[in-house]
Amino acid sequence: MATIDYIIKHAEQHCKNNGSRLTDKRKNVLAGLLQSEKALSAYELANYCAKELDQSLPAMSVYRILDFLQEEQLVHKLNLANKYVACSHITCDHAHEVPQFLICSDCQRVTEIGINKKIIQTLQANVEEAGYHLKSPQLEINCICEACVKED
Template sequence: MSVDIDHIIQKSQEACASAGAKLTPKRKNVLVVLLSSPIPLSAYEIAERYKTRFNESLPVMSVYRILDFLIQEKLVHKLETASLYVACAHIACDHQHETPQFLICDRCLTVKEIGIKKHIMLELARSIQTTGFTLAHQQLELHGLCARCQNDSR
């Protein structure tokens, strides 16, 4: 999978500017680290890769603050079940996004982000409401084996 990081960063800067936020150099560099990784990363792994790539230390607490900003701006997702972070697969898209669902390979740790249709999420929300439960957020994470790892098992 080829990723045009420069194009994605440009789109990210435009999205932040239109929301009245700023993609500072350190925020941009953290996003570059995530875009460059084939697998999701922890905040500590981001700090390590940041230092290697940009020859500059970034404290882990700063990484967490930056990740909070990037999540708020919908540029990064936190995989709650693994406490790992991944760049949004739809940053450079010009269409309305659906609710993200993450397919996480338990063997190679790759993540595939797909969208769930709005009507499916509404039906799920209605079902949940009948129980009296209130959702904090609607992100879904499903674990299994990707096609490559399934083929390697055969």
Template sequence: MLDYEKAISVAEQKCADRGIRFTRRRKQVLTVLIKADAALSAYEIAELCDAEDDSKMPAMSVYRILELLQDGNLIHRLELANKYVSCAHISCSHKHKQSQFLICDSCRHVEEIDLSSEAVDALQVAASAAGFNSISSQLEIKGWCAQCQPSSN
């Protein structure tokens, strides 16, 4: 898990830079995502927020906040899993233009990885050959983590 205090202060700074507030609700959502150290659905996030205190986090608010946090590159949305994860690089200086994820099809564990530029290039070459000028900067690959054996695909 990444450094929580550092991540929150980075988030505060990023919001300040954007001229928006880092409100209690926004902090709640980001906190839940960081502390979970796993991919969560919007509704799971809402439930975990509710568990923190006795207020009621509406699912709508979660979606709005997730979008805002994503725009600030603080979190990522995994389209293959319909889940959200905190960015692995919030609290380090690492600037990644690309995001690549491995998603365990069994236990849903997620690893944010850095593909070699050779691998990315190979994908881009294949895409170009098939008439695709460019590929997304986010790549999601399903697989099976060390703890989980593949059953079928």
């Protein structure tokens, strides 16, 4: 597994290649997400920066940073929880499948997996048959992780 420093350096190069810049504040927010196995809100990330890095960041600044990181495809927003996770494919250079997020309803741990494009096409066809239009193919599924199952 890649270290956080390695992932941050890769993300920094990714931004540079796209003509943007991964500032220190952006790196710190991304590092907070990389260190957490759970999705975090902007307020939780602001608290992380204050406690762990002794850096005061207002929640509105964190939201702007998260918007930037999302545009750069370095983080994903979990819409149902209004929280964010670091993309698990930051260091990959290949095309990715549509993300699916498995969210443990007990411990809130999040795992990102890919969905085959054919499955998304079938899902989209089903949605359209029902008279709707798919806004985003991202799926968020409530689950129970293996660790929590063993605890029960």
